[in-house]
Amino acid sequence: MRAQTVAGLDIGTTKTCAVVAACGPQGLEIIGVGEAPSAGMRRGVVTDLEETVRSIEAATERAERMAGVPISHVYVGVTGEHIQSTNNRGIVAVSGEEREVVAGDVKRVLDASKIINLAAERQIIHALPRHYTVDGHDGVTDPVGMSGGRLEVDTHIITGGATFIANVLKCVHRAGLEPAGLVFEPLASSAATLLPEEKVVGVVLLDIGGGTTDIAVYAGGGALHTGTIPVGGNILTNDIALGLKTNFAEAENVKRVYGTAAKTETDETSFSVKTLDGRNTRMVTTQELRAIIEPRIAELFRMVRAQIAEHVPRDQILGEVVLTGGGARLAGIDAAAAEIFALPTRIGYPATLAGLTEAVKQPEYATAVGLVLFGPKTENGTTNGVRRGIFGRVGAWLGELWN
Ligand SMILES: Nc1ncnc2c1ncn2[C@@H]1O[C@H](COP(=O)(O)OP(=O)(O)OP(=O)(O)O)[C@@H](O)[C@H]1O
Ligand SMILES: [Mg+2]
Structure with a gap:
């Protein structure tokens, strides 16, 4: 029996995919994958509870059988038009007498950055730190231990509609699983396919699924913009x-x-x-x-380009486009993207984990694979709605491995 496992659940418009990973000698290793057709979910919104529950049960059962371990807690991918993002800033005074930043200050400043005008029916899914500023010096990636009196953080905040999320979680519960956390899907796809250097230089990740195209733009090492377009393959x-x-x-x-x-x-x-x-x-x-086909794809990429132009500063340099999701399998789609975005474009194959069978090394599994990578990371001070028990400690422990 393996001691520490982590599982991800991607409930898509066309398929549900469950991935189980365990900590092996070479780090995190995929030990089980299960897939089932999905018919109760459309563009990130549950349209049929029973169908969705059945699909989750079938996918997790298959993953459990392959892994030989039961799945109890899962990081759940979410997407849909109800998801919105914004950038915000938090400021706090460093608390200790030594004027040295401690972990508690970092948590407080992140909490401060989460104070946004939030309508009653909305909830914060992620508060992702982009960079910290200590006494006016910006671009700090890890402020713990630094001397200073004033700590600031720039965060990317992602929010979602509470009722849409509640319905997804209801399906997860009815399938006998406990949600360990929520992850906005393109962040998961990014974790499975992007290199840290790409996120520093500037990269646009597009996950083209069946019902939605999810967007994540990174620059300077952090998420600059995320969004979704209700058009997919x-x-x-x-x-x-x-x-x-x-x-x-x-x-x-x-x-x-x-x-x-x-x-x-x-x-x-x-x-x-x-x-x-x-x-x-x-x-x-x-x-x-x-x-x-060609005009539709061009139209989709133009919609993405318009959204990026609206939210990403004009002078921000972007170096590359990476395409994931089943839609990325369409022949010639990389060339079409390269032309419209005027950027080099590649297809994102999940590649950052050991134990990946050939079958999973396809762009449509980027989200599910990324959930086990990114899910535990969300535990460390930056989370997201779902409260956890014992698994929180496991998550924190796994999170430390990657932070
Ligand atoms: N070889 C291929 N050529 C073109 N399109 C393909 C190919 N294989 C899969 N697709 C398309 O990919 C889409 C499904 O992608 P994916 O499995 O990533 O979606 P999903 O995660 O279920 O949906 P969503 O993320 O929108 O909720 C479908 O529209 C399908 O037609
Ligand atoms: Mg998907």
Whole structure:
């Protein structure tokens, strides 16, 4: 029996994925993964409680079987249009007579930064420290032990609609699990795919799921902006079904096999597509398909670009775009992003954990893998709504390993 395990639960629009990791000799190691189709969740919002509970149960059972250990507590991914973010600042006087910053001061200043105008139905999910300032000297990453009288922190605050979150947690509870904490999904995807250096230089992570595209922008080592756009890969499937007059399943298949976000293709081919009733087929060219997909992808990236322009200072240098989520599997999507953002673009494959089987090293598992990495980190003074018991200590212990 392994002593310390940590589990993540990503309840998506198309799939639910549970990941279990244990502390092995080489650090955190994935020991179990389980996946199940999800039909009760749309764009981060529970639309069918029973369906969602069933999907969570199926995914966790599979992960438990593979890991050989029961899952009791899970870090739960959340997303959706109800999520909002803002940057804030907290200021406190350093308490000790020695005028030396101690851990308690850091906690107090983070708490001070959490004081924002919060509507009654909203809750803080994360208060992520970006950098500290000690007696006017900014850019401090860890102020503990430094001398000074005045401690300031710049934080990125992420809030969510309490009732939307309560419904997700209700499903988790009904599936027999205890939520250990909440994580806004693109932060998890980032933890699984981005290097610390990328977060320093400036990077845009886009997790293109079935129902939403989640955004996380990092610069100077911390999160500068996070957000979500209620458009994901499923809209392409919809467009293809309408455009080629076929059913959803056939459209999904066509998208995966022949779909491309490229504007031009050198070798055009044609392929057969089932008619709506599934009884006949007709020929379609890759050119026709591209004419459906390319404008949608361009539109999505322009929406992302507009959101970034609104929230990220114009003079902020960004070095790269990283794409995760199942939508990142579309052929040519990296080139399309590179063109619209005018930045080098790569696909984010989860790679920061040992024990990853080949099957999990795909962009659509970035969120689930990242939950076990980022979840415990949220425990240290920066958390988020869900209270914990025994697991809090385990989380803090795991958190220390990465801080
Ligand atoms: N090979 C592929 N080519 C194009 N699109 C793909 C491919 N594989 C998966 N997708 C798309 O990826 C999307 C699902 O991605 P993902 O599994 O990340 O979503 P999710 O986490 O369930 O949803 P969300 O994050 O929006 O709640 C679907 O729209 C699916 O059609
Ligand atoms: Mg997702």
